[in-house]
Amino acid sequence: MDDLLTVTNVTKRFGGVIAVNDVSFSVKAGETMGIVGPNGAGKTTLFNIITGFLKKDSGSTKFDGKEISSSSAHQISLVGLTRTFQQVRLFKGMTVYDTMRVPLFIRKEKISDENIMSLLDIVGLKEKRNVLSNRLTYVELKSLEIARATVTQPKLLLLDEPFGGLDIDEIERIGTIIRQLQAKASSIIVIEHRLRELFGIAKRLIVMDQGEKIAEGVPVDVMKEAKVIEAYLGKGELRV
Amino acid sequence: MGRLPLPLIVLLAFLLVSGALSLVANSYILTILIFSNIFAVSAASWDLLAGYAGQLSFGNVAFYGVGAYTVGILHCIGSPLCASYIILGSLPSNPWLSNPIVEVMVGGLVAILLSFVIGFAGVRLSGPYLALATFAVALVLQHLITIYASITGGNFGLTVGPLFPDIRYTYAASLLLLVLAASFMLILVNSRYGLYFKAIRDDQTAAQAVGINPTKYKLLAFATSAFLTSVAGSFAVFAFGVVNSDVLGYNNSLLWIEMSVTGGSGTVVGAIIGSYFIQSLTELLRLSHALSLLIFSILFILVVRFSPGGLLGLLKRLLRRGVR
Numbered sequence: 357m358d359d360l361l362t363v364t365n366v367t368k369r370f371g372g373v374i375a376v377n378d379v380s381f382s383v384k385a386g387e388t389m390g391i392v393g394p395n396g397a398g399k400t401t402l403f404n405i406i407t408g409f410l411k412k413d414s415g416s417t418k419f420d421g422k423e424i425s426s427s428s429a430h431q432i433s434l435v436g437l438t439r440t441f442q443q444v445r446l447f448k449g450m451t452v453y454d455t456m457r458v459p460l461f462i463r464k465e466k467i468s469d470e471n472i473m474s475l476l477d478i479v480g481l482k483e484k485r486n487v488l489s490n491r492l493t494y495v496e497l498k499s500l501e502i503a504r505a506t507v508t509q510p511k512l513l514l515l516d517e518p519f520g521g522l523d524i525d526e527i528e529r530i531g532t533i534i535r536q537l538q539a540k541a542s543s544i545i546v547i548e549h550r551l552r553e554l555f556g557i558a559k560r561l562i563v564m565d566q567g568e569k570i571a572e573g574v575p576v577d578v579m580k581e582a583k584v585i586e587a588y589l590g591k592g593e594l595r596v
Numbered sequence: 597m598g599r600l601p602l603p604l605i606v607l608l609a610f611l612l613v614s615g616a617l618s619l620v621a622n623s624y625i626l627t628i629l630i631f632s633n634i635f636a637v638s639a640a641s642w643d644l645l646a647g648y649a650g651q652l653s654f655g656n657v658a659f660y661g662v663g664a665y666t667v668g669i670l671h672c673i674g675s676p677l678c679a680s681y682i683i684l685g686s687l688p689s690n691p692w693l694s695n696p697i698v699e700v701m702v703g704g705l706v707a708i709l710l711s712f713v714i715g716f717a718g719v720r721l722s723g724p725y726l727a728l729a730t731f732a733v734a735l736v737l738q739h740l741i742t743i744y745a746s747i748t749g750g751n752f753g754l755t756v757g758p759l760f761p762d763i764r765y766t767y768a769a770s771l772l773l774l775v776l777a778a779s780f781m782l783i784l785v786n787s788r789y790g791l792y793f794k795a796i797r798d799d800q801t802a803a804q805a806v807g808i809n810p811t812k813y814k815l816l817a818f819a820t821s822a823f824l825t826s827v828a829g830s831f832a833v834f835a836f837g838v839v840n841s842d843v844l845g846y847n848n849s850l851l852w853i854e855m856s857v858t859g860g861s862g863t864v865v866g867a868i869i870g871s872y873f874i875q876s877l878t879e880l881l882r883l884s885h886a887l888s889l890l891i892f893s894i895l896f897i898l899v900v901r902f903s904p905g906g907l908l909g910l911l912k913r914l915l916r917r918g919v920r
Contacts, residue, residue, distance in 0.1 A: 408804075409801065409804070428804070428809075429801075429804040430804045430805075430807050430808055430809045430810070431809075433804070433805055433806060438805065438806070441801070445799045445801055445802035445805070446798070446799065446802060447794060447795050447798040447799060447802060447803075448798050449794055449797070449862070450791070450798065454791055457788075457791065458791050458803075458806055459806040459807060461791060461792075462788075462792070462806060462807040463807060505805070508807075
């Protein structure tokens with residue numbers, strides 16, 4: 357199967373700090389991939405580069421066979437690459453239903469009430485369609501952000517820490533939503549710290565540390581690699 | 597039949613009361629009503645830009661001035677009414693240029709061009725930085741008016757004479773202008789464009805993430821607000837027959853902000869209510885300018901602190917309590 361997203365030798369510096377260092381990977385159509393790594397590993401910076409919110413210093417990002425690294429964020433969204441944010445970003449003065457209509461309107465797509473309501477049903481917000489976003493609970497905000505990113509049936513959906521800041525029950529709820537939505541987005545990349553939940557969704561992982569990709573492969577194998585253990589637990593002997 | 601939304605009911609009630617009042621009012625009251633209508637258009641245009649699209653502007657008075665001076669300058673070409681030191685009066689007259697519709701449209705187009713200049717700054721700036729940049733544009737324009745006195749009449753301004761033979765006609769035309777402008781704005785904010793404006797206002801990054809081009813829609817908001825404010829400025833010249841550099845005074849911009857916020861920002865209708873309310877209060881407090889400034893300032897603080905939805909929001913809350 358052809359690669360949907362190809363990231364090649366991408367580097368990004370902030371002054372003297374190398375946030376992303378020569379990272380390469382690809383995602384195939386229909387695939388769900390996870391990106392893990394400790395805080396400050398460069399995962400969100402990588403997301404921001406792919407989605408056009410940050411400009412890379414070098415390297416290339418190709419989506420659906422076309423170079424997108426010089427495109428702006430809204431253009432990248434319109435070609436079928438949508439995302440959520442680590443800190444939820446919603447339109448707080450808008451109702452849940454209007455929030456779902458905006459991405460469809462901007463693509464001049466026909467607004468299907470049935471389509472929107474079925475998606476709101478999946479994320480558990482059907483009864484709150486006329487509620488303003490700023491009246492929702494945190495887990496509802498996360499759910500709505502995922503639904504908004506999915507309503508246009510993107511080719512690639514990027515989820516940035518979808519389980520961040522949630523309790524056990526809420527994590528279960530978001531996990532269920534993502535599994536149900538996997539059919540609506542052709543491919544998904546998930547950044548997540550909660551490995552157990554991520555393993556239930558992603559079939560392939562890349563691990564980042566200090567801006568570099570240090571491992572890639574099937575989750576169970578990757579997490580056994582010495583470099584990965586070192587990145588998470590640190591170096592040195594355990595003294596009892 | 598579905599129920600009419602409250603803002604629309606309030607708007608219709610206002611227009612009806614205003615219309616009925618005009619039938620019995622003397623010319624003093626009619627002048628207040630005309631000003632209320634003109635400033636309602638300006639305040640609602642500011643609300644469209646700031647309340648909906650989140651582009652805080654302290655310089656909308658520049659668009660008002662552009663509309664007013666375009667009418668003044670075009671009307672002065674070849675006109676014996678213009679003062680002798682104004683070079684325009686000696687130019688040959690052109691019936692096209694003295695056509696009010698043409699003058700309003702030219703003024704609107706010039707305002708749109710100016711809005712693009714300011715709007716491009718708005719792409720890079722936001723919040724107080726944008727507010728100060730727009731404020732600076734209005735100040736620069738006011739100085740240009742004074743410097744190029746041979747065209748603009750300087751501080752004395754231009755006299756073009758009122759367009760309407762009777763003040764009641766002027767009032768009727770101002771009400772028509774308000775109805776047309778308010779209808780256009782309400783249709784716009786309830787369309788997909790209104791949602792794009794709100795999305796950019798609430799979170800520009802999220803707006804980009806769903807595919808909205810913020811530059812395009814910020815410029816659209818600026819251009820629409822500029823055009824409507826310019827039309828209001830043009831109408832003021834037709835109504836009162838004169839234009840001078842006072843129309844570019846920063847106090848007008850602040851007044852429209854106060855009208856919009858007091859009436860209910862982000863509603864269009866709130867700005868109209870605010871305009872009538874503030875204009876009436878201004879007349880009641882006319883005897884003491886210092887006292888009126890104090891009262892307006894306190895009122896502004898009270899509204900922001902206790903009723904962020906303005907008078908319209910307060911009315912909604914009271915009605916909701918009444919229903920319970």
